[in-house]
Amino acid sequence: MSYNTYRSLPLESLYELLSSSVRDMLIALDTKQDNLIAYRAIRKQVEVLMEIIDEKRKINASVDINKN
Numbered sequence: 001m002s003y004n005t006y007r008s009l010p011l012e013s014l015y016e017l018l019s020s021s022v023r024d025m026l027i028a029l030d031t032k033q034d035n036l037i038a039y040r041a042i043r044k045q046v047e048v049l050m051e052i053i054d055e056k057r058k059i060n061a062s063v064d065i066n067k068n
Contacts, residue, residue, distance in 0.1 A: 006052050014056070018049040 006014065025042040028035040 003048060003052075006048060007055075011053065011056050011060070014049055014053050018046065018053065021046045021049060 006017075009017070021042055025039060025046060028039040028042060
């Protein structure tokens with residue numbers, strides 16, 4: 001998925017994707033085959049998801065502050 005596609009998703013969906021990606025990343029690490037390429041791709045996806053989740057959490061926090 002592209003960065004913009006991730007950004008368009010709601011926070012709950014991003015957490016679900018993050019959970020799934022971390023599980024996939026751990027599976028890639030645990031297999032006996034050389035899965036370094038798969039691991040690196042999934043790791044990048046996890047990094048992007050974490051960045052976007054952090055952005056959305058900050059936005060939601062600032063909206064909550066402004067409501068009060």
